[in-house]
Amino acid sequence: MDFVHQHLPALVVALPLVTGLVTAMVGRRGAGWWIAMGSSAAVFALCAQLLANVAGGGSQSVTYLLGNWPIPYGIGLVVDPLNAAVLATVALIGCVVTLYARRSMAQEVPEDRSHFFWALWQFCQVGLLGITITGDAFNFYVLLEISSLSTYTLIAMGKGRDRRALTAAINYLVIGSIGACFYLLGVAYLYMVTGSLNMADIHARLQDIFATWGTDAPVYRKTVIAGFAFIMVGLSLKLALFPLHLWLPNAYTYAPAAVTALLASTATKVGAYGFIRVIYTVVGPDFAWRYLHSDYILMICAMMAILGGSLMAIRQVNVKKLLAYSSIGQIGYIALGIASDNVYGLQAAIIHIFNHALTKGAMFMAVGCVLYRVGGVRLEHLRGLGRKMPLTMAAFTIGGLGLIGVPMTAGFVSKWYLVGGTLERGWMGAAGVVLVGSVLALVYTWRCIESIYFGKREEGAPEVREAPLSMLVPTLLLAVASLYFGMDSRLTSDISAQAAHFLLGVRP
Amino acid sequence: MQIVQDYYNYWICIALMMVGLYGVIAKTNLVKKAISLGLFQTGILVFYITIAKIEGGTGPVTVSPLAGEPIYSNPLPHALMLTAIVVGVSTLAVAMALIINIREKYGTIDEHDIHRMEHEMQD
Numbered sequence: 001m002d003f004v005h006q007h008l009p010a011l012v013v014a015l016p017l018v019t020g021l022v023t024a025m026v027g028r029r030g031a032g033w034w035i036a037m038g039s040s041a042a043v044f045a046l047c048a049q050l051l052a053n054v055a056g057g058g059s060q061s062v063t064y065l066l067g068n069w070p071i072p073y074g075i076g077l078v079v080d081p082l083n084a085a086v087l088a089t090v091a092l093i094g095c096v097v098t099l100y101a102r103r104s105m106a107q108e109v110p111e112d113r114s115h116f117f118w119a120l121w122q123f124c125q126v127g128l129l130g131i132t133i134t135g136d137a138f139n140f141y142v143l144l145e146i147s148s149l150s151t152y153t154l155i156a157m158g159k160g161r162d163r164r165a166l167t168a169a170i171n172y173l174v175i176g177s178i179g180a181c182f183y184l185l186g187v188a189y190l191y192m193v194t195g196s197l198n199m200a201d202i203h204a205r206l207q208d209i210f211a212t213w214g215t216d217a218p219v220y221r222k223t224v225i226a227g228f229a230f231i232m233v234g235l236s237l238k239l240a241l242f243p244l245h246l247w248l249p250n251a252y253t254y255a256p257a258a259v260t261a262l263l264a265s266t267a268t269k270v271g272a273y274g275f276i277r278v279i280y281t282v283v284g285p286d287f288a289w290r291y292l293h294s295d296y297i298l299m300i301c302a303m304m305a306i307l308g309g310s311l312m313a314i315r316q317v318n319v320k321k322l323l324a325y326s327s328i329g330q331i332g333y334i335a336l337g338i339a340s341d342n343v344y345g346l347q348a349a350i351i352h353i354f355n356h357a358l359t360k361g362a363m364f365m366a367v368g369c370v371l372y373r374v375g376g377v378r379l380e381h382l383r384g385l386g387r388k389m390p391l392t393m394a395a396f397t398i399g400g401l402g403l404i405g406v407p408m409t410a411g412f413v414s415k416w417y418l419v420g421g422t423l424e425r426g427w428m429g430a431a432g433v434v435l436v437g438s439v440l441a442l443v444y445t446w447r448c449i450e451s452i453y454f455g456k457r458e459e460g461a462p463e464v465r466e467a468p469l470s471m472l473v474p475t476l477l478l479a480v481a482s483l484y485f486g487m488d489s490r491l492t493s494d495i496s497a498q499a500a501h502f503l504l505g506v507r508p
Numbered sequence: 509m510q511i512v513q514d515y516y517n518y519w520i521c522i523a524l525m526m527v528g529l530y531g532v533i534a535k536t537n538l539v540k541k542a543i544s545l546g547l548f549q550t551g552i553l554v555f556y557i558t559i560a561k562i563e564g565g566t567g568p569v570t571v572s573p574l575a576g577e578p579i580y581s582n583p584l585p586h587a588l589m590l591t592a593i594v595v596g597v598s599t600l601a602v603a604m605a606l607i608i609n610i611r612e613k614y615g616t617i618d619e620h621d622i623h624r625m626e627h628e629m630q631d
Contacts, residue, residue: 138588145595152602156609163613164629167622170606174532177545177599184592185552191585192559378630 004046008053009064009077012046012087013130013143015039020122023115032118033102039122040095043129047084047091054084055495060502063135063200071135072198078135081499082350086132086273089354093265093361093478094125100474101258104368108256109157117157124150124262128270137187137282138197140274141180144238147270148176151263155255168250175247179237182230189227190282193220199282210287225292228283232294235278239271241335242305245328249312252324257368260320264327264364265357272334272353276346279338280503289341298339303433305332310440314447319367319377322444323360326403329437330356336430337418345421346500348414351492355402355410355485362478363399366392369467369475382448383455388464391472393452395479400445402482405438409486413493517558525551536619538610542603549596553589560585 004011019039023032054062061080063071079087098121109117127147134140152173158165191197194205212219233244240248248268252260279288289295309329316322330352337349367377369392374381386393402411415434422431466472485492512519528551531544565581611617614625 138591142591142595145599149595149598149602152606156606159609159613164626166606166610166613167626170538170603170610173599173603173606174541174545178529178532178548181549181552185555188552188556188559197584 005049007064008046008050009062009079009133010066012043012050012091012133013077013126015046016043016122016126016129020119020126023122024119027115032115033098033105036118036122037098037102040091040098040125043125044088044091044095047087047129050079051084051088051495054079054081055498072196072201075139076135076198076200077133078200079133081495081502082276083132083273085350085495085499086269086353087129089269089357090125090128090132090266093357094128094262096474096477097258097262097265097361097365100261100365100368100471103468103471104258104372105256107372108161110160113157117154120150120153121259121262123147124154125266128266131270132273135199136197137190137199137202141184141187144180144183147267148173148180148238151259151267152176154259155251155263158255158259161256162254164250165254168247168254172247172251175237175244179234179244181234182237183234186227186230186232186234189223189230193223193227199277203282203284206283206287210284210291213291224283224287228278228288228292231278232275235271235274236301238268239275239335240268240328240331242301242308242328242332245305245309245331248328249321249324252327252364253318253321257364257371261361261364261368264323265361268327268331269334269353269357272331272338272349275335276338276349276503285341285504289339295339295341298335299427299430302332302335302339303430305329305335306433306437307440310437310444313444314440316444317379319370319379319382319448320364322448323363323367326441326444327356327360329441330360330403333414333418333434333437336434337414337421340418340421340425340427340430342421342424343497343500343504344417344424346503347493347496348417348421350496350499351417351489352414354492355414355482358410358478358482358485359399359402362395362475362482363403365471365475365478366396366399369471372471373464373467379447379451380455382451384452384457385464386453388457389466391476392467395475396452397449398479398483400449402486404441404445407486408483410482412486413489417493417496517561518555521551521555521558523551524548524554527551538607538617538619539604541619542600542607545603546596546600549592549599553592553596556585556589556592 016039019035023035061078064077066075066077105117124147127143130143131140134143152169155172156166156169190202193209194202196202196205209220209224213221237244252264279285306329309325309332313322313325316325334349334352337345337352370381371377402409405411405415419431419434525548528544528548532541535541535544560582562579562581565579568580568583607617614622616622
């Protein structure tokens with residue numbers, strides 16, 4: 001046990017990497033899921049332990065030296081209140097969705113490919129967990145590509161149901177690779193002026209450079225600004241922030257159901273984490289917000305995301321696509337929280353990363369159940385399912401209420417903090433947009449709920465039953481969790497407050 | 509002209525990247541798109557290598573202890589780019605696998621034709 005405690009941060013990444021390789025090599029059908037399930041449950045336990053260490057110890061940030069190479073020469077894994085929370089979110093969702101994915105995957109992916117599916121499934125999580133825990137800017141890029149490459153392939157595995165999965169995957173591949181290259185180029189610029197790749201070290205060395213900017217002889221001004229801009233655009237592509245969101249709707253719509261649930265609740269969230277990490281701990285808010293005023297750019301993108309994403313969602317007839325556009329809007333809320341640059345706003349962003357993962361995870365899983373039983377997810381397929389699949393539809397409805405932000409759901413808590421944050425910043429218009437976004441969410445959620453509870457199934461349509469237990473239980477688990485964290489937000493607000501204070505460098 | 513001459517290595521990188529980016533945007537043939545993506549990545553590889561170079565620098569190997577401290581180029585970016593090359597190759601491999609599948613399912617690898625086919629499909 002001592003060994004495990006000592007090497008917790010490394011095991012979080014190394015364990016699924018090894019089990020993923022084993023899965024690909026074993027290749028026997030059936031074994032893949034058991035390995036993936038065991039490894040994701042173990043990773044969740046490790047991440048929960050990390051979170052407990054950080055929350056209980058009061059320690060600000062712990063660095064694990066990979067291979068005992070001292071910083072800044074070796075790669076350091078950093079655990080602080082912010083990424084411990086994101087790690088726990090990713091691991092929790094990964095664990096629950098893996099449980100769900102067994103039946104759903106068996107229907108959508110040919111059996112002779114299933115071990116590759118489970119190997120890629122674990123590599124995707126390796127990448128996402130690694131991005132979150134690493135303290136090295138180049139290592140971040142490598143892990144970003146590991147998660148992206150496995151994601152492209154996972155999306156393409158939806159080709160059995162709809163061939164558009166392939167074109168969605170290649171579009172995402174082109175856009176995602178360009179995003180990652182932009183990030184890499186930005187890191188090159190920062191490396192040119194600081195000579196370091198360790199994020200904390202870059203931060204420290206940038207301070208000396210910033211100090212010269214107030215004087216008559218500013219050094220490296222253009223280089224640092226260009227590097228920051230490239231990194232931000234690269235990460236925005238991964239995050240699917242509004243004008244750069246074009247890859248997302250088709251990728252989410254045509255990917256296998258379980259893959260969509262995993263991506264919607266973890267991949268974009270990790271992108272949002274990267275945003276916070278770079279702005280607050282690498283370049284620092286003094287440079288990003290108060291020198292460049294890029295918070296206004298982020299705010300405008302966020303507002304357009306909320307309005308544009310929600311308006312597009314209203315027009316959709318495919319429920320998966322509807323939820324995908326709604327995700328673009330919800331990413332806007334996270335971005336708005338990041339831009340508000342105060343404790344409330346950052347808390348809103350961090351809480352929403354978690355709450356939206358629960359809410360959207362539950363909804364995409366419920367839609368996956370419909371796909372499993374009914375075979376389609378257009379609005380007309382949902383008609384009358386309120387009576388046929390009451391539990392699945394209850395989970396969907398709870399999720400929908402969470403998107404609107406009805407009190408007692410998790411969505412309400414994050415919006416409460418977000419409105420508080422934008423008002424404290426003095427952005428009345430942005431607070432108004434948050435409220436308008438809720439009304440638009442009401443419209444598109446209502447379109448689904450109307451079909452579910454007030455529509456009638458067509459005469460002679462094949463009989464449908466409630467989804468199988470192994471899919472239903474994880475779906476309900478996330479839906480109930482989103483209700484629980486809506487009613488009792490002590491845990492989420494404590495952890496997010498700790499993270500926000502850590503990022504802003506103020507004492508609670 | 510001075511700025512072109514002094515920084516010609518950067519201009520080469522920028523030219524490579526822009527040729528690649530143009531191809532990614534303008535070409536409709538998916539294979540050409542993938543090739544352009546490779547060009548774009550290569551531009552960045554060259555950029556990393558060029559910022560590591562020191563004039564007159566050699567490899568970081570001491571030939572003889574008597575020769576004194578040699579001037580050598582920064583080896584770190586070279587090592588990083590080995591990893592980046594692997595990533596680039598993997599990306600290209602995944603892209604090619606997808607394109608083969610697209611050819612099987614759509615019968616074409618031209619984006620315009622694919623768009624037209626998808627436009628007629630139900631959402």
